[in-house]
Structure formats: structure tokens, C-alpha cells
Amino acid sequence: MDALQHINNTVYFRYFEDVRVVMLEELKVFEYVKRHNIGPVVASTRCDFRAPLVYPDNITTVSWVEDIQEKRYTMKYEIHSHNQQRRVAVGEALVVYCNFSDGKSCAIPEETANALQKYLLPENAE
Incomplete structure (x- = not known):
């Protein structure tokens, strides 16, 4: 935080990470990584x-998935300020699946790719 009580820009990436981890937990990705040594990397x-974003404030961070491909997908994020009643940041992350044994990209497991579908934003949504 700076002298004007602005939240440091690096914190926004932590907010993005928080919602990404929740999604990965819902998908049971961490369990899959332990069993197969394959998983997502940003x-x-x-x-x-x-x-x-000015302290103090409450925020809502939302995320969704776009563009699921064989080895990667894109996560989109928005941070909304309750005090300002508006969106204060938008972001994205390119997430690639990796075989941690050899460090190379690999296909997203079919069960994970199928489960990611529920995080796609409907075409008519904003």
C-alpha cells in the first residue's frame, strides 16, 4: 500500500491466484498432480x-475460462470494488499443462478438459 492507501499492483495478481486456486481445488487438479505428475502452470x-483500489475496501473477484485447447486454456478475471461499485481491474492468464517429470507441455487430461467446460462463460454473457 502506498501513502494514498492504494493497494499495490502486485496484490491484484494474488487476488487472481486466489480464485484460480479455488477453481483448481474444485476440479481436484492437485490430487491429479500428486498421482500423475502432470498439472497446470501459468x-x-x-x-x-x-x-x-483504495484501502479499506471489500472486493469481489470473478473468473472464467476461455479458449480451451489441447494443452492450454485462458483464464479471465475481474476485480470489483464494493466501495466504488465498479470494476477496477481485468486480467488474464495463459495456463499450460506440463509434465513435471520432463518439464514439457502436455495435453490437458480429458477429465479435466471436460470439467473445465463448466467455467466457460456463455457466449451471450458479459
Whole structure:
């Protein structure tokens, strides 16, 4: 936090990580990683800051999945400020599946790819 009580920009990525981990827990990905040594890694991530988030505030962070492909998918994020009653940041992460034994990308397991479908945003949604 700075002198104006703005939340540091690195914290936004932690908020994104928090909702990503919740989704991975719901998908039981961590259990799969332990059994098969295959799992997701964030290959790239970004955030567009629309307005400063000022402490104290409550936020809602939402996420969804787009563009599921053989070895990767994109996660999208929005952070909403309760005090400002608006979206203060949008972001995304490119998530690639990796075989941790050899460090190479690999196909998303079929059961995970199928389960990811429920996180797709409907085409007519905003």
C-alpha cells in the first residue's frame, strides 16, 4: 500500500491466484498432480488497472475460462470494488499443462478438459 492507501499492483495478481486456486481445488487438479505428475502452470499473466483500489475496501473477484485447447486454456478475471461499485481491474492468464517429470507441455487430461467446460462463460454473457 502506498501513502494514498492504494493497494499495490502486485496484490491484484494474488487476488487472481486466489480464485484460480479455488477453481483448481474444485476440479481436484492437485490430487491429479500428486498421482500423475502432470498439472497446470501459468505461462503468462497480465492485468489492466481500470481504477485504483483504495484501502479499506471489500472486493469481489470473478473468473472464467476461455479458449480451451489441447494443452492450454485462458483464464479471465475481474476485480470489483464494493466501495466504488465498479470494476477496477481485468486480467488474464495463459495456463499450460506440463509434465513435471520432463518439464514439457502436455495435453490437458480429458477429465479435466471436460470439467473445465463448466467455467466457460456463455457466449451471450458479459
